[in-house]
Amino acid sequence: MLDIKFIRENPEAVKQGVENKNEKNRVDELLALDKQRRELIAVADELKSKRNRVSDEIARLKKNKEDASALIDEMKTVGEEIKKYNDELSVVDEKFSDLLLYIPNMPHASVPVGKSAEDNVEVRRWLPDGYDGESILAAEKGSNVAGGNAAGAGGSAAGAGESASGGGSAAGAGESGGAGKAVADHVQIGKKLGILDFERGTKLSGSGFALYMGDGATLERALLNFFLDFHINKHGYKEVMTPFIVNRESMKGTGQIPKMEDDMYACERDGLFLIPTAEVPITNIYRSEVLEESALPVKLCGFSPCFRREAGSYGRDSKGFLRVHQFNKVEMVKFVHPENSYDELELLVNDAEDILKALNIPYRVLMLCTGDLSFSAAKCYDIEVWSPAEKKWLEASSCSNFEDFQARRASIKYRRSEDKKTAFLHTLNGSGLATSRLMVSLLENNLRPDGKVNVPEALRQYLGKDVIG
């Protein structure tokens, strides 16, 4: 949530930010409640102050065995008045607090203003050595499905050429065949190899639930272990294993509730929610706590399944892994000093990218425009992997800086070494990575002409084999 003082002092800037994020502008409504609230507090506090003074006086009189009945009578009416104003205040205050939770975080100044995913800006792309980048460009021209505005795509073309130029003789690309050569999509590959079974997943739970079998299950587990080991050993994160079901407070702390409540799976009897991402439990680890400045940055990573109802998106991207209700992910979360949270964001994106480089997966990095930014984020980079069969970029990671938005909601502070005062820290998180869409790209990009799938070098020790099939 935003600081009400900031909203009070910068109403126009806040309104602009809200609108750039395509959120409902209720800033004036909020400010009216704020004003009303403060007026009621002033009146009620004045009366309470009087009551406190007179009560002391009554105590003194009684101690001296003097008569206090006149004062007691007077205080009866004051008490009634206080109750009246208090009741009024609690109504206003509740409305105020609720509404404040609906005001989104402000986009950072460096974020491009835009309406939708179309306006996201590609900042770089990376292709494995020898990868046929031309085929991606051709596919992108063929369909404008993939995001990225003209400027971004144009700008990135140079970058892509740079990467691809090394192995410009695309024909000679690695034995895995390179881009655009996949003749089957991940659902077909998974079915043929007997490692993915979406029909039976549907039988078990409904559409949007996957069943992994044999090497499919092992590959999934291998990916997760690889991610965790990588972040722990190479990037200095500490691993955590959290509950996957959390209470309402936790969901509120990271901002999923109230706005996104309908997208959560809920256990109504217990007032608990299945987590949509490990961001929720990991960030809430330090809810209502104060960290020492010297301990920052705190870098945690953890595995979790992610549960999303995907309400309102039925029928869209429904094939296979493209949009599922449950997927696995390793999440990175950082608690950092406010002064360097944007540097930390760049590092976070790099940490996620390193995984894709290690797996030789072609990807691009997008800076989300204001309109595509999530409710709580101030700035966000998406990392998308290339699917030769879908001829699309698929989101595999999302790395965001929330500044003090979540910290304020969840009350996560740090104590400054210099003056021992507390202040809100900044939180960031990023997928590192989500397996489902990565699996799409991984299977398709490593598909061999004989229908088998090459296991990326980095995963072989985890899987215990070089080829699936």
Added chain:
RNA sequence: GGAGAGAUGGCAGAGUGGUUGAAUGCGGCAGUCUCGAAAACUGUUGUGGGCUCCGGCUCACCGGGAGUUCGAAUCUCCCUCUCUCCGCCA
């Protein structure tokens, strides 16, 4: 699921209707002493809201929420959580 005990400041732990925002101890911070440190001694040490002539003033907070009262950490009710024992079970 049944029975009982409990929840107070960073921690430990007093406090059962009136200068209690809260004793005391530990810890933290500052100072004295010291070449320096330890010890000892002295002082200081919560969070949040509202107002402010930026010197302060004021309100709230003793797990959460209602209530009784002129006045509640203290009395009543409800809820949550923790611990112990029994039962059940991975």
